[in-house]
Amino acid sequence: MNRLAILGAVVVVALFLAASSFFTVHQTQQVLITQFGQPIRVIQDPGLNMKVPLIQNVIAFDRRLLDFDTAGEEVILGDQRRLIVDSFTRYRITDPLLFFQTVGATEQGIRGRLNSIVTSALRRVLASETLIAVLSAERGRIMGEINRQVNEEARRFGIEVEDVRIRRADLPEENTQAILSRMQSERERVAREARAEGAEVAARIRAQAERDRTVLLAQAEADAAILRGTGEQEAIGIFAAAFQRDPEFFQFWRTMQAYREVFSTGESRMVLTPESDFFRYFRDMPAREAAPAAPAAPAPSPAPAQ
Template identity: 35%
Template sequence: MGAKGTSLLLIAVAAVVLLSMSVFIVDEREYAIKLRFGEIVRMDFEPGLHFKTPFVNTVRKFDNRVLTRNNPNEPFLTAEKKNLRVDFYVKWRIVDVGQYFRATGGDERLATSRLLEIMKDGLRAQFARQTVQEVVTADRAQVVDELMDTAGVTARELGIEIVDVRVKTLDLPPDVSESVFNRMRQERARVAAQLRAEGGETAERIRSDADRQRTIIIAEAQRDAQRIRGAGDARAAEVYAQAFEQDRDFYEFWRSMQAFRTSIGQGNDMLVIEPDGEFFRFLKDPTGGAGR
């Protein structure tokens, strides 16, 4: 290959290198900013192929997805000056890539470090106002909402948004744990005793009302029974009187038979009565002395 061919080859290689340095691709999962000597000149790139001026312009890319950072076993003091070990995590994402670059230089480790400090300051302020028992029994959702409200403003200064915060575990020293659990057991026992007392009071009220209604129902039933029995007795007396008026001899005979049935042949019953008495009148004479 001659000198001319070599020159053409070098020119072609240089052109390819320059072209590759002039082209960059922005993924849909990325933000991109163009820098000129360290100053931001553009940051509104859509996903796709873009161009830049080599050597003068540089491009920095940042993840635009939700990122997660864990922070295990962080110590915090409560209002009682008791030490708690808290395991939490924070989810965040970049929302203002220009502010993010200016605040952190585009260093994700620096950004997460500063974000964790913001979160720890917020949690520290939260726990410092509460006792151990209040921390253990507190509504986590309310704590998280308050934390996101206060820390979210500071996080915006870094060009990032706090998506979520979760306290995963709270570890207490053994002596503190036993004390807290004892107080919780006592509180639960107090609530249970109160509920039992209220239940007993309600049961007694229901039982008293049931007894009152039972007494009223029985009294009304006895009243109605007496009324019905009285009406029946009156009707029976009326029927007896009508029967007596229709055939007095038959009525006397029937009544005597009824008396015999209820008086004679009842086990060990014994009657001491004169045989000539009125009681045996129909036994001696079927007509009952009708001709007398």
């Protein structure tokens, strides 16, 4: 019995040691082997591997892209404006040995260092930029410079920074109202200039229209005067031709027109002698012969008395 117990214990220990000797490296991991706390080797290829049981330890690091978010930091821009910047960082562990030697066996150790590196780079780069540049298409160039500086400092920890981005850039509350007031004043100034330019253009258009109107009216009046003169000239020619063909009838017709204009209302008064030439056609009219009076009807005879 004692031999069987000893043999079973040896088998159990052997199985335990064999199980402790093998480990698997996942495709999303990279492994650092340490012996008594000292790094021995790095395994970055996935698969089944061996180690010395009870002596060597396996420390796994994620080889995927990792995230790190920084809290909002207040920075001073190049135009002396204050801005609260909230950023995030994407990085990966490229050298597990250097990472273990400088940071430690966990990813928590790198977060504090990344926070100081990213914050310092943000302050250095944004200190030479204006608010308009940060809020415009220039942000890509600014973030590229921040990413370059952060990556240069982060390489000494065995990591590579893939990207640094500003998630949010807000003005401090005490500066927001002042900036909004300045923006409103600027917009009002632009609006006043636009209205003044519009009024100037409108006045110019009205003056041109008034000038064109005056020219058109003058030209129309000139054309009308020419037409009236031509018409009067033709009328005079027609009257003259008619007078030459029958002067007596023409004189009679003109006199009849004068009679119509004078006596049409029935309220005209004229102080003239009967022998005036104006009434010559009244004097020259032949006197009408008086018609014979009709014989008077005989009076009825009185009725006989009853």
